[in-house]
Every structure is written in C-alpha cells, then in structure tokens.
Amino acid sequence: MPTETPAGASDDRPAGALAETLAAIRPADPRALAEARAHQDRLTKPRGSLGALEDVAVRLAGAAAACPPPMPEPAALAIFAADHGVHARGVTPWPQEVTVQMVANFLAGGAVANAFAAQAGASVTVVDVGVAADLPDAPGLRRHKVAYGTADLSRGPAMTREQAVAALEAGIAVARDLVAAGARCLITGDMGIANTTASAALICAFTGADPATATGRGTGVDDETHARKVEVVREALRVNDLPADVARDAAPAGGVAWSGVRQEAALRVLAAVGGLEHAAIAGFVLGGAAARVPVILDGVIAGAAALAAAALHPAAIDHCVAGHRSAEPGHAAALAHLGLRPLVDLELRLGEGTGGLLAHPLVCAAVRVMHEVATFDSAGVTEKPV
Ligand SMILES: O=C(O)c1ccc[n+]([C@@H]2O[C@H](COP(=O)([O-])O)[C@@H](O)[C@H]2O)c1
Numbered sequence: 090m091p092t093e094t095p096a097g098a099s100d101d102r103p104a105g106a107l108a109e110t111l112a113a114i115r116p117a118d119p120r121a122l123a124e125a126r127a128h129q130d131r132l133t134k135p136r137g138s139l140g141a142l143e144d145v146a147v148r149l150a151g152a153a154a155a156c157p158p159p160m161p162e163p164a165a166l167a168i169f170a171a172d173h174g175v176h177a178r179g180v181t182p183w184p185q186e187v188t189v190q191m192v193a194n195f196l197a198g199g200a201v202a203n204a205f206a207a208q209a210g211a212s213v214t215v216v217d218v219g220v221a222a223d224l225p226d227a228p229g230l231r232r233h234k235v236a237y238g239t240a241d242l243s244r245g246p247a248m249t250r251e252q253a254v255a256a257l258e259a260g261i262a263v264a265r266d267l268v269a270a271g272a273r274c275l276i277t278g279d280m281g282i283a284n285t286t287a288s289a290a291l292i293c294a295f296t297g298a299d300p301a302t303a304t305g306r307g308t309g310v311d312d313e314t315h316a317r318k319v320e321v322v323r324e325a326l327r328v329n330d331l332p333a334d335v336a337r338d339a340a341p342a343g344g345v346a347w348s349g350v351r352q353e354a355a356l357r358v359l360a361a362v363g364g365l366e367h368a369a370i371a372g373f374v375l376g377g378a379a380a381r382v383p384v385i386l387d388g389v390i391a392g393a394a395a396l397a398a399a400a401l402h403p404a405a406i407d408h409c410v411a412g413h414r415s416a417e418p419g420h421a422a423a424l425a426h427l428g429l430r431p432l433v434d435l436e437l438r439l440g441e442g443t444g445g446l447l448a449h450p451l452v453c454a455a456v457r458v459m460h461e462v463a464t465f466d467s468a469g470v471t472e473k474p475v
C-alpha cells in the first residue's frame with residue numbers, strides 16, 4: 090500500500106523514461122523570475138497595465154531560467170486520442186466510433202483544431218494512445234497504442250499501473266520528439282468520447298471535489314444522462330477505493346517536492362479512473378517541463394491530466410500556462426487547485442486543443458513585450474506620474 094511506504098523511498102520510483110523525466114524537472118528559477126518582474130516594471134507602460142499577460146511573461150522567464158524567455162514559437166499541438174470502457178454506462182450520447190472518425194478528420198485537416206492550428210502556425214500531431222480500432226497509416230499519426238480503450242472505471246481500475254506508465258511514457262516521447270524537431274511551445278489536445286467522465290473522476294480524486302459539482306455535461310448531455318454520470322463518477326471513486334482524502338497523498342502541497350508515496354498515490358489514482366489520453370497528456374506535460382519548453386494546457390481533460398502530472402512532480406506546473414477555462418465545471422476546480430489562471434474564457438467545450446491554440450498568440454504577445462518594448466530609460470520617457 091502506498092501509505093505504508095516511507096516518504097521519499099527511492100525504491101518506489103518508477104524506472105525508465107518516466108523516472109528520468111521526473112529527475113530532470115526543475116522548478117521556476119527564482120533569479121529569472123525576479124529579473125523578469127523588475128524588467129516588466131522598467132518598460133514604457135504603467136506598472137501592471139498588461140495585467141495577467143505580465144504574469145505569463147514572468148512565469149515563462151522562471152520556467153526557462155532566462156530573462157527575457159525565448160519566444161514560444163513555433164508551437165506544436167499533440168492530440169492524444171483514446172477510448173473509454175465507461176462509455177458502456179451511457180454517460181455520453183455519442184457513439185464510441187466518433188473517436189476514430191475524428192482521428193481521421195484531424196489527419197485529413199478537417200477539424201476545428203486544424204483550423205485553429207493553421208491560424209496559430211502550429212503543427213498538428215495525432216497520437217493513438219488507446220483508440221478502440223486499428224488505424225491505417227497516415228502522415229501526422231503517431232502510434233503508441235497501449236490498449237484498445239480502457240476498462241470501465243465504474244467497475245474497477247480503468248488501467249493497470251503498467252498501462253498508465255506506458256501511456257505516460259508515450260506522452261514523454263511525443264514531447265521529446267516535438268522539441269527535438271524545433272517546437273518551442275507545446276499545446277495539449279485530446280479526443281476521446283466519454284473522457285469528460287474520467288476527467289471528473291480524476292478531478293474529484295485529486296482535489297477532493299464532490300462529483301455533483303465536478304461532473305459536467307461534456308458534449309452536451311441531457312438532465313437524465315447528467316444525473317447518471319454523477320452517479321457513475323461516485324461509483325468509480327467508491328469501487329476504486331478513492332475517498333476524498335486520497336488527495337492528501339496525491340495532490341501537490343506547497344513547497345513539497347515529491348516522494349515515493351506521492352508518486353505511487355498519483356499513479357494509483359491515474360490508473361484507477363483516468364484515461365489513456367489523460368496519462369499521455371500528463372507525460373507530455375512532464376516531458377515539456379523536463380525540456381524547459383512551455384506547455385499550454387487546453388480544457389478539462391488537460392486540467393485533469395495536469396493534476397496527475399502535478400502529483401507526480403509539483404514543479405512541472407511551473408512550466409504550464411492555462412490556455413482557457415472550459416465550460417465544464419470541474420475545470421475551474423482543477424485550475425484553482427493547480428493555482429493557474431486561464432487566459433481565455435469563451436465557454437468553449439470542444440477539446441482537441443482548441444482553447445490552448447487560441448491562447449497561443451496571447452502567450453507570444455506577452456513574451457514579445459519582454460523582447461521589444463523600450464524601457465523608460467532607453468526611450469527617454471518620464472517614469473513617474475506627477
Ligand atoms: O476540453 C474540454 O473542456 C471538453 C469539454 C467537453 C467535451 N470535450 C470533448 O468531448 C469529448 C468528450 O465528451 P463526452 O460527453 O463524450 O464525455 C472529448 O472528445 C473531448 O475532447 C472537451
């Protein structure tokens with residue numbers, strides 16, 4: 090049992106790429122943070138007048154350990170696709186085949202994510218981490234299938250620990266390869282019919298939120314389906330023995346780095362109620378953090394996955410920006426727990442990475458200010474109001 094393991098016991102740490110990635114993650118650099126904050130105040134604008142954009146630029150300086158931070162472009166979107174055993178419980182009106190059909194749509198360039206990626210100048214990679222069908226070869230498709238979908242999380246664990254680690258490592262590999270190919274900003278994307286149910290369960294387990302408040306309407310379910318979905322999330326937490334206080338072991342706590350206990354608890358929660366795409370997105374976040382390349386998080390699926398990444402290594406979140414706030418209620422709970430402020434709030438509830446892509450120009454603008462705006466000194470502008 091994780092609770093019987095001494096805190097910090099190295100024996101419990103996973104081996105392989107996950108362990109190496111966790112070991113490479115560094116928190117925000119305090120010197121770069123201070124330098125960036127001071128630089129913001131020297132630029133030709135009233136102090137704080139760029140609001141949350143100033144915080145984004147300072148955050149990216151801390152993450153990169155450089156002031157100014159590198160421009161976060163080009164960006165690369167990775168859409169992690171997977172299916173869910175809990176679909177059988179009637180938690181979504183959409184047939185499971187829509188997952189594989191949308192994968193084909195992404196690869197053909199026909200989805201909203203493709204249009205938004207073109208607008209942002211981002212590349213699109215589609216990753217099969219657990220689609221319940223065989224996919225033909227296509228440019229832009231990466232194969233990391235761990236299983237043909239998860240098991241039903243309301244009847245027992247959705248994944249084995251090994252499957253969760255394999256999916257985490259798939260996400261790490263995708264992040265590593267995109268960075269090696271030149272990406273300087275990673276954007277999370279997802280596709281998986283029924284994955285808002287798994288997201289709600291993860292958010293409850295990691296934050297202690299109640300299923301009635303964290304479970305939303307996903308693609309747009311009716312009252313009856315929503316009520317069933319809340320009960321399915323409750324059942325998943327009970328069947329998998331994840332009481333509200335499991336969050337004590339798995340959730341990030343201020344100042345604490347990480348320990349074997351925390352990691353094992355995080356893996357147990359992720360495997361019990363997560364999806365293969367959640368695990369892969371958590372790995373993608375860890376991979377970006379290890380490479381000191383910023384990660385823009387998309388909606389509720391990314392928020393739930395980021396909770397798992399934070400539980401595995403709290404400092405990973407220093408490298409993340411919340412692209413937007415989804416209409417899904419659990420997303421706000423996840424972001425509050427992570428201490429992240431979303432940049433865009435347009436009642437989006439699509440997923441695919443669309444909210445993250447919309448935020449990318451804002452993140453670029455925030456960093457460009459640090460590179461290009463004159464200081465009061467250099468421009469000869471009077472620094473103090475009369
Ligand atoms: O990103 C979000 O916040 C979001 C909110 C609602 C729905 N989705 C997308 O819709 C699908 C899951 O919805 P559902 O109702 O089948 O659980 C999945 O493919 C997600 O990408 C995404």
Ligand SMILES: Cc1cc2nc[nH]c2cc1C
Pocket residue numbers: 183187191279280281308439440441
């Ligand atoms: C059509 C459709 C597109 C999506 N994109 C992300 N999730 C989705 C769910 C559906 C149903």
